[in-house]
Amino acid sequence: MKRRKFLETLGASAAGVAAFSCSDREEAARLAGQGVSDADLTWSKAPCRYCGTGCGVEVGVKDGMVRAVRGDVKSPVNRGLLCVKGYHLPGMLYGEDRLQYPMLREGGGWKRISWDEALDLVASKYQEALDQHGPESVAIYGSGQWTVFDGYAATKWFRGGLRSNNVEPNARLCMASAVTGFMTQFQSDEPMGCYEDFEEGDDFVMWGNNMAEMHPVLFSRILANKRQNPGVRIIDIATRRTPTTDYADMYVEMVPGSDLALANGILHLLLRNGKVDSAFVRENVVFKRGIEDLDRIGYGSWGEDGLGLDPSDGPAERYGFRDQGRNSSMRELERFLRDYTPERVSEICGVPVQQIYQLAELYGDRSRGTVSLWCMGVNQHTRGTWMNNLITDLHLLTGKISRPGANPFSLTGQPSACGTVREVGTLAHRLPADMVVMNAEHRAKAEEIWGVPPGTIPPRPGYHTMDMFRAFMRGDVRVMWTQTTNPWVSIPNLNRIQREPGDGKFLVVSDIYPTPSTEVADLVLPSAAWVEREGVFGNSERRTQHWHKAVDPPGEATEDAWQIMEVAKRMGMEHLFPWPDDDWHEPMYEEYRSFTLGLGKDVASYQQLKDTRGLLWPVVDGVETRYRYAAGHDPYVQKDRGVHFYKAKGYGEKAAFWLRPWHPPAESPDEEYPYWLCTGRVLEHWHTGSMTRRVRQLHQAVTEGYVELNRADAQRLSVTSGQMVRVVSRRGSLELPAKVDGRGKPPQGSVFIPFFDESRLPNLLTLDAMDNISKEPDFKKCAVRIERV
Amino acid sequence: MRSPHRARLTRGAAAAAGLALLAGCGGDTVPVPDQDGAVKSATHVRAERRAYDGAPPTIPHESFGARCAACHNARGQSVSGVGFAPASPHDDTERAGGTTRCRQCHVFVTTGGQFVASEYEPLEQDLRYGGRATPGAPPTMPHRTLMRENCVACHDGPGAREEVRTTHPERWRCRQCHVPVTERETFGSELGEGLTEGGR
Numbered sequence: 003m004k005r006r007k008f009l010e011t012l013g014a015s016a017a018g019v020a021a022f023s024c025s026d027r028e029e030a031a032r033l034a035g036q037g038v039s040d041a042d043l044t045w046s047k048a049p050c051r052y053c054g055t056g057c058g059v060e061v062g063v064k065d066g067m068v069r070a071v072r073g074d075v076k077s078p079v080n081r082g083l084l085c086v087k088g089y090h091l092p093g094m095l096y097g098e099d100r101l102q103y104p105m106l107r108e109g110g111g112w113k114r115i116s117w118d119e120a121l122d123l124v125a126s127k128y129q130e131a132l133d134q135h136g137p138e139s140v141a142i143y144g145s146g147q148w149t150v151f152d153g154y155a156a157t158k159w160f161r162g163g164l165r166s167n168n169v170e171p172n173a174r175l176c177m178a179s180a181v182t183g184f185m186t187q188f189q190s191d192e193p194m195g196c197y198e199d200f201e202e203g204d205d206f207v208m209w210g211n212n213m214a215e216m217h218p219v220l221f222s223r224i225l226a227n228k229r230q231n232p233g234v235r236i237i238d239i240a241t242r243r244t245p246t247t248d249y250a251d252m253y254v255e256m257v258p259g260s261d262l263a264l265a266n267g268i269l270h271l272l273l274r275n276g277k278v279d280s281a282f283v284r285e286n287v288v289f290k291r292g293i294e295d296l297d298r299i300g301y302g303s304w305g306e307d308g309l310g311l312d313p314s315d316g317p318a319e320r321y322g323f324r325d326q327g328r329n330s331s332m333r334e335l336e337r338f339l340r341d342y343t344p345e346r347v348s349e350i351c352g353v354p355v356q357q358i359y360q361l362a363e364l365y366g367d368r369s370r371g372t373v374s375l376w377c378m379g380v381n382q383h384t385r386g387t388w389m390n391n392l393i394t395d396l397h398l399l400t401g402k403i404s405r406p407g408a409n410p411f412s413l414t415g416q417p418s419a420c421g422t423v424r425e426v427g428t429l430a431h432r433l434p435a436d437m438v439v440m441n442a443e444h445r446a447k448a449e450e451i452w453g454v455p456p457g458t459i460p461p462r463p464g465y466h467t468m469d470m471f472r473a474f475m476r477g478d479v480r481v482m483w484t485q486t487t488n489p490w491v492s493i494p495n496l497n498r499i500q501r502e503p504g505d506g507k508f509l510v511v512s513d514i515y516p517t518p519s520t521e522v523a524d525l526v527l528p529s530a531a532w533v534e535r536e537g538v539f540g541n542s543e544r545r546t547q548h549w550h551k552a553v554d555p556p557g558e559a560t561e562d563a564w565q566i567m568e569v570a571k572r573m574g575m576e577h578l579f580p581w582p583d584d585d586w587h588e589p590m591y592e593e594y595r596s597f598t599l600g601l602g603k604d605v606a607s608y609q610q611l612k613d614t615r616g617l618l619w620p621v622v623d624g625v626e627t628r629y630r631y632a633a634g635h636d637p638y639v640q641k642d643r644g645v646h647f648y649k650a651k652g653y654g655e656k657a658a659f660w661l662r663p664w665h666p667p668a669e670s671p672d673e674e675y676p677y678w679l680c681t682g683r684v685l686e687h688w689h690t691g692s693m694t695r696r697v698r699q700l701h702q703a704v705t706e707g708y709v710e711l712n713r714a715d716a717q718r719l720s721v722t723s724g725q726m727v728r729v730v731s732r733r734g735s736l737e738l739p740a741k742v743d744g745r746g747k748p749p750q751g752s753v754f755i756p757f758f759d760e761s762r763l764p765n766l767l768t769l770d771a772m773d774n775i776s777k778e779p780d781f782k783k784c785a786v787r788i789e790r791v
Numbered sequence: 792m793r794s795p796h797r798a799r800l801t802r803g804a805a806a807a808a809g810l811a812l813l814a815g816c817g818g819d820t821v822p823v824p825d826q827d828g829a830v831k832s833a834t835h836v837r838a839e840r841r842a843y844d845g846a847p848p849t850i851p852h853e854s855f856g857a858r859c860a861a862c863h864n865a866r867g868q869s870v871s872g873v874g875f876a877p878a879s880p881h882d883d884t885e886r887a888g889g890t891t892r893c894r895q896c897h898v899f900v901t902t903g904g905q906f907v908a909s910e911y912e913p914l915e916q917d918l919r920y921g922g923r924a925t926p927g928a929p930p931t932m933p934h935r936t937l938m939r940e941n942c943v944a945c946h947d948g949p950g951a952r953e954e955v956r957t958t959h960p961e962r963w964r965c966r967q968c969h970v971p972v973t974e975r976e977t978f979g980s981e982l983g984e985g986l987t988e989g990g991r
Contacts, residue, residue, distance in 0.1 A: 043914065062914060067911075067912060069843060069912065069913055069914035070843040070844065070845050072845055072935070072937075075937060082937045083938075084896070085895050085896060086847065086894075086895065086896050086897070089842070089846050089847050089896060090846065092842070092843065092911055092913070093842060093909055093911045095911070096909050096910045096911035097908075097909055098908045098909060098910050099907050214892055218892065218895040219895075221892065221895075222892065222895065225892065245894070249892070515907075685894070685895065686898055696905075696907050696909065697842075697909075698905050698909060699842050699846075699849055699900075700898070701904075701905055701906045702900045702901060702902050702904075702905075703849070703898030703899055703901060704901070705901060705902045705906075
């Protein structure tokens with residue numbers, strides 16, 4: 003039976019209002035005559051704009067403005083709940099300094115130009131660089147906030163049009179180590195579990211993961227589980243106390259960078275105590291070992307040009323490091339783990355032996371479902387791939403994988419880090435659906451779907467993020483375009499990429515607000531944000547979510563994907579985007595989807611996305627998959643198989659257990675720089691703060707950057723909370739107020755700085771060392787000293 | 792009988808009707824002085840603490856360094872020198888203390904001012920709803936009940952503003968008589984084609 007929308011009349015409610023006071027009646031009269039009320043709003047669904055959780059929100063619109071949001075009770079992700087950022091989404095769109103028109107740098111200022119002029123200019127700059135310097139001299143740098151459309155348009159234009167693999171996302175700084183982790187173990191990216199693990203699990207082990215602030219709604223699901231099942235335990239393994247610690251049953255404080263030793267220590271005890279699930283391992287696991295020699299691997303390109311760094315770390319050969327895997331065995335693992343006795347691990351990690359035993363007991367207890375959770379602490383790590391491997395190893399060895407409530411679960415920080423970066427493939431070496439440019443068959447498949455001649459896609463990966471910005475500074479990249487990201491805040495060791503426009507190169511920045519990145523741009527393009535356009539995001543649990551455009555963007559702002567397609571068309575590449583101007587979203591998505599079908603990566607149809615609150619891929623016959631590789635859940639697994647890692651063709655369709663040793667961090671405190679520096683986020687602000695700082699409630703809650711100090715350290719330095727201090731590293735220095743006993747409490751000898759404040763950039767201090775497999779830099783560990791100002 | 796068919800309210804009509812609400816208002820305003828001594832309506836105070844109607848309120852006091860649930864407990868409690876800390880309106884307040892993360896949604900106001908001024912015009916509270924069908928009928932709820940399951944947190948006790956304080960807290964089961972208005976629509980049957988007066 004159909005219901006029709008009819009408004010209640012005022013007559014019916016007047017009597018109700020009469021129950022209020024006269025002052026409220028005045029208020030009611032005022033509101034009845036003006037203002038916007040609930041009944042006038044049109045509501046539509048969208049995923050939240052911020053983190054990788056992908057909460058469903060309902061967006062309330064009136065007169066072309068988003069007036070309110072509410073948690074979407076129909077969304078299986080958040081079931082009506084949001085965090086403070088999500089509840090305050092509307093304000094994000096309406097900062098009075100929204101970029102509205104294409105602006106070209108001219109003389110000392112900016113000149114407004116038309117879209118035609120702007121797009122012609124971008125096209126001509128790209129063409130000029132291509133003609134004079136070749137396809138490696140152009141680049142595009144997007145993010146995990148690119149919609150599927152933006153990312154797909156970028157990768158197709160670059161690889162299929164410009165014959166360049168220089169397409170990269172800021173997600174390189176965020177979850178590249180998770181990608182290499184999953185790829186090395188399952189030959190297919192992304193987790194096997196889903197958010198239902200948070201209700202099904204018994205023990206939640208957070209590895210360097212302040213989930214209460216960074217994935218608050220998911221943390222709420224764990225807390226709700228704990229409330230109903232008091233036996234549920236939260237284990238917080240961290241380098242400082244955070245709001246997550248307040249809810250933890252066990253807090254394991256470790257020395258920064260010692261997590262690999264801790265994981266190996268747990269593996270050691272699992273073997274020693276006979277806690278290996280031998281039947282599972284025999285059936286489903288192969289053992290692998292890679293290059294472990296510290297001298298051969300190094301720490302990325304640190305020191306390559308001696309910019310105030312240790313030049314002895316050596317340049318080129320380490321920079322081109324490629325891991326080489328060889329077969330290993332359980333017997334070799336036993337020998338390998340002999341070094342990781344609880345006593346030695348305790349010494350490296352600063353973790354009491356007792357806690358190592360407790361962790362081994364927890365992982366080894368077959369009666370309990372264990373979920374390991376991690377995000378930036380593990381990924382932004384000079385051995386991030388290895389640490390991803392070791393966490394999954396714990397689950398492989400105990401058979402706690404691909405089961406409801408027992409999984410290694412990698413969380414993502416951006417709304418479409420999974421959907422766009424990892425699934426569409428916007429990393430320099432990737433193509434859609436787990437394919438890579440190095441593989442001839444993969445290139446051929448992409449060329450066929452894109453209708454471009456064989457040999458169009460170059461076989462060599464493009465510049466990864468760290469390399470791309472250095473190449474831009476060197477002049478090897480002549481033209482670069484950034485979208486939905488703010489690299490001049492978020493790249494580590496910003497000192498290396500200081501730029502003055504007019505250096506002969508050309509930088510285009512598409513954004514919605516002025517940022518430090520627009521300050522160094524030659525051309526600024528205004529973008530449509532969030533529900534000002536149609537979009538698709540993919541969240542941490544493989545859920546693809548669609549939203550309709552709900553309001554018009556301000557001024558002449560346009561979609562990022564549209565900007566890319568228009569430039570491509572001006573370069574004679576109309577054939578890449580052959581769809582009608584007013585109806586290209588669905589055909590573009592369906593073309594992308596054709597990459598995924600039949601591979602266990604199958605994303606839902608566009609129509610199904612519109613009709614639902616998103617679906618978890620693989621979606622086969624319209625049915626989503628909650629647990630990958632699991633019989634009874636994953637349609638690619640035969641019913642009697644139990645678990646089947648069918649994507650890992652190179653390992654005989656088994657998962658790879660990697661033996662990975664502990665290596666010390668690239669830089670550790672010494673006499674001159676005696677403190678560890680860790681950087682990160684706070685609940686109220688998202689990433690570089692360009693959106694959340696424009697929301698009054700969020701700005702007023704956390705106004706400016708600060709440095710968290712331990713109370714004892716503060717006393718020794720004679721510094722009190724609020725007092726300005728100078729934090730100095732080998733790269734740079736920064737003045738900011740001290741915070742003692744705030745929400746985060748670092749141990750003695752450690753400090754923490756959030757990175758949302760564009761006027762206090764901790765990335766002037768951080769080290770651009772990286773994981774040499776994933777090329778993801780380490781924002782969590784470097785050495786600083788503190789001075790009173 | 793009320794017809795299910797109703798015309799959309801126009802702005803002008805609403806304004807006129809709104810003015811009619813004021814009839815009878817004289818000197819009987821209920822004063823609600825805030826911390827600065829200014830007299831504001833409950834509606835005004837409520838709006839000040841929210842980005843829009845439905846947003847979680849900001850925290851109207853400074854941090855005392857205590858767990859929220861220490862004061863905002865199952866029944867609420869009086870805090871010396873500060874005022875009455877009401878119970879949480881969220882479900883399960885009693886057991887939730889140790890496993891609820893209040894500050895996921897509620898933040899302190901640590902400063903005035905803005906980073907950049909905003910052109911955002913929010914949804915405001917709509918007092919046209921929550922009315923009674925007839926005099927003496929129980930009023931419907933003018934807000935959603937999600938996260939507001941514990942009615943007495945706001946509608947009873949010293950923390951309840953006078954304007955919205957229940958006259959009958961002893962009845963306990965509020966939702967036996969008061970129902971939320973989840974959809975602003977009325978029932979329209981597909982049946983009875985040609986059967987009812989006036990036809991369709």
